[in-house]
């Protein structure tokens with residue numbers, strides 16, 4: 001079961017990794033520690049392992065969950081490398097939790113036990129020779145597990161789920177940039193995401209050079225599968241995310257990510273509080 005602490009969340013004060021830190025500890029990627037920007041951050045926790053039902057029962061339960069009206073809110077953050085997504089996921093979670101709201105942080109690829117294993121496989125570059133089509137299906141498989149194990153249960157209990165990347169990353173990286181047939185991308189999204197579409201998507205927008213410089217300063221070690229693409233790739237990524245924001249203005253808000261972390265946090269809070277009716281704060285238990 002996911003806990004009220006995030007199954008993944010962005011950097012913790014103590015950790016130099018973006019990866020979720022506790023049990024089981026998951027490497028964020030093969031080798032890419034990050035420096036930590038905000039030392040007051042709450043420590044994120046990975047999805048707790050849960051007892052697996054038999055596949056048929058699990059599928060039926062998932063279908064029931066997917067059909068049940070979700071009372072929570074689903075927020076995703078998207079954008080290029082180093083745009084500040086994980087920093088801002090953490091800050092948004094802190095704000096929501098400080099307001100007494102049940103908020104869960106998670107990430108893609110990853111966010112559940114099975115998906116974290118796939119994250120390692122994809123970001124190591126092991127699947128790169130198979131091409132963008134294979135990568136798109138791997139991301140989709142990881143997403144199916146993530147939705148099933150973490151996102152839908154949290155939404156069903158009324159939590160706000162804040163996710164660092166989601167299906168828009170597949171549209172942009174594998175679709176727009178990888179030239180995977182848009183019909184396949186849409187079909188994968190239909191079967192994995194279904195009705196569990198984000199209520200709000202915040203697209204952090206930053207010149208590619210700045211994002212890469214931030215990511216390089218953060219990592220200290222080798223770039224991962226996608227960071228190691230050239231500048232032209234990252235410029236095209238930015239353009240594709242901007243085009244996506246323009247094409248779905250009801251769901252997406254473009255956030256200028258060039259400011260200080262505080263300024264970006266404020267812009268995000270504005271968007272969240274004006275666009276979404278947030279759930280009521282949890283009642284505190286009397287002791």
Ligand SMILES: Nc1ncnc2c1ncn2[C@@H]1O[C@H](COP(=O)(O)OP(=O)(O)O)[C@@H](O)[C@H]1O
Nearest residue numbers: 037081082083084085086087214218259260261
């Ligand atoms: N607004 C900002 N201005 C300057 N540096 C930032 C800002 N937001 C984040 N950073 C730093 O940039 C690096 C990348 O941020 P991160 O949140 O990990 O980006 P992403 O998750 O989008 O790849 C980190 O070292 C982080 O501390």
Ligand SMILES: Cc1cn([C@H]2C[C@H](O)[C@@H](COP(=O)(O)OP(=O)(O)O)O2)c(=O)[nH]c1=O
Nearest residue numbers: 080081082108109139165166169170173226
């Ligand atoms: C979720 C997802 C991520 N990706 C890529 C984007 C990132 O380069 C990488 C995720 O690594 P991550 O370390 O989370 O990147 P970042 O710090 O920029 O958020 O996987 C896809 O190509 N498709 C997807 O569907």
